[in-house]
Amino acid sequence: MVVHGRFPERDRRRLSVLMPCWRCESTESSLEERVTTWLVDYFLKTHRGVGVHQDCAPDGQVLELGFDLITIITLSLGLLPRETRKDFHGRDDETRDAILQAGLPRLPYVSYLVEALLEAIDALLKRNLSFALSKPSWPIGVSWVVGLSHDVDHLSKWVARNLPLRVGDLKRAVREGDRILGALKSLLATAVGPYLGRRDPYSNVGDVAQIENQKGLAATYFLGVADPGYSPFEITYDPNTLTSSISFASLREMGHEVGLHGSYASGDHRDSLEHEAQQLRELSQSAVVGGRQHYLRFDRTAVSHSLRAGLLYDSSWGYWSKPGFRGGFGSPFQLGPVGVSASNRIVEIPMTIMDTSLREFLHLDPRGAAEAGNALITEASQASGLAVINWHNSAFDREDPRSFGQVFLELLEAVLENHGTIWTLETIARWWHYRDSLQASVDEDRLSVTHPDGLKAVSLRVLGNPSLVPVDEARGARLSTDPRGRRRLTVPTAGLDAVGAAG
Ligand SMILES: [Zn+2]
Structure with a gap:
């Protein structure tokens, strides 16, 4: 951000936006409670925008925010020391996540609080004959973004290795009294092999890719290079099956991205990520610049492993048990040590809506799942933010008449109706x-x-104050007002087209 005004330098330095320090005022154990209570009061109980800032000096040169944005963000990222517990898979225990349990992740609240900060700065500068310029969230012509992605955990359903999963399906069908015959047939096909001429229900990556391509869309396919014998939770195909099942050339031709689905093992042995990324590059003849960890087993303090694997981004920041904006983030963010250059950080692209949380953990039917997904899509559009959809290829199961594939298509329609832009995660990271x-x-x-x-x-x-902005009209610069009533300065820049070039 650049600040400029028509007054002596010594006066400009006095303009300040202050915020309280909740860390100084609270003990560690009460900090999480304090932040959560404040967020619930502010976002879920009262109207947003109330009590954002107030004057605290008679000359109008100092404003004070009503909240501690730094503590909220660091706590939401899980970066403050506090008692954390890991779940069975070594991830943060979501049942003990106060922000999730309070229902806050249905909002990208960090985006709204950053907006409140910008509004405070706007008010301060207006009354002090000054201006500032802030970076755009997205390129010209893009008001908000949906990242489209697919974790590919299985390439075949009817293989003996999957017997325990099919037994689980049958038990669930019996419990729910629904689709018992279908689950039994699937179990038999898994035990004794597919019935004549039937294609495996999970042999569908090419079909999904084609559906998206016909809609003019491109997605990121996270594929694994794994040893299925490592753990019962591991990705269930090996590299040979991967190359015989996936046509990388046709994914490339359709403009889809190949990303690395970091194996379950790589969550235990993080050095193996580098090897997996290299192997996937060789097998797919693709650049492979991003990843998402299987079971979301990602350690945000271990960015160096992603960097060594040559990855620009990760997209494992999300909740597995519920859909939502994890830690209130509805926008990408940089992850890495403070004060290092961008080449030593990765872009974290938070995952927002995953089919398995809707289906397996919330037990929603397709209608309920579409409603839950739509609510998050609406929030992302209102915040000019980002929502990332992760739909496993197993959700497009041809054996299941209540296929969640239809829910996916409904969500895409909702995005396009709300004038969202759909990108691969690589485009977002770039x-x-x-x-x-x-x-x-x-x-x-x-x-x-x-x-x-x-x-x-x-x-x-x-x-x-926009009237102070030097607008070089001769070189094509211009001031305008966007649909939200915000003043914008458009500056032409010489050079090559890059990602999302202005139309
Ligand atoms: Zn997975």
Whole structure:
């Protein structure tokens, strides 16, 4: 952000937005409770936007926020020291996650609080004859984004290795008194082999890819390079089955991305991620720049392993038991040590809506699942944010007449109706890296925008007084008001087209 005003330097330094420090005021054990209670009061009980900021100096040069954004974000990311417990698979125990249990992840609350901070800065600068420019969330013409992804855990349903899963299906069918015959048939096919001429219900990656392609969409397919014998929870195919089942050439031709589904084993032995990424690059003849860990077994403090594996992004930040914006994040964010360059960080692309949480953990029927997914999609659009859909290929099970494949298609329709832009996760990560390197500066009365490889134009948000912004109209710069009433400065930038170039 660049701040500029028509007053002496010494006065400009006095403009301040203060925030309280809840960490100083609370003990560690009460901090989580305090943050959760504040968030519940602010977002779920009262109207948003109340009590955001207030003057705390008579000259109007200091504003104070009503909340401690830094503590909220660090606690939401699980980065403050607190008593954490791991679940059976070594992940944070979601049953003890106060924010999740309070129902807060149905909102991308971090995005709303950052917006409240920007509004406070806007108010402060307006009354002090100054302005600031802030980076755009998305390129020109993109108001909000949905990332489309598929974790591929199984390439065949009817294989002996899957017998325990099919026994589980049958038990569930008996318990629910529904589809017992279907579950029995599937169990038999798994035990003795497929019945004549029937294609395996999970041999469907190419079909899903084609459906998306016909809609003009591209998705990320997370594929694993695993030893299925490692654990009963491991990805169930080996590299040979992967190459014989997936046509990488046709995925590439359709514009889909191949990402790494880091094996269950790589959650225990993080060094193996590098080897898996390399092997997948060789097998798929694709760049493989991102990953999501099987069972979401990701350690956000172990970014170095993703970097060594040559990954630009990870998309394991999400809840397995419930859909929602984990820790209130409805936007990508950088993950890595503070103060290091972007090349030493990865982009985290939070996963929002996963078929298995809706189906297996919340036990929703297709209608309930579509409603839950739609609510999150609406929130992402309202926050000009991001929602990432993860639909396993097993959700497009041809044996199941209540296929969750239909729910997936309904969600896509809802995104397009809400004017969302659908991208692969690689495109999201590349934009976020690009955005990180955008710089604007004002020298005398000249504004310059620097960027590494160039969009046709970039649209910066103007906070404060727009009449002070030096607009170089001769070079095509212009001020405008966006549909939300926010002032924007569009600056053409010479150079090559990059991701999401302005239309
Ligand atoms: Zn998986």
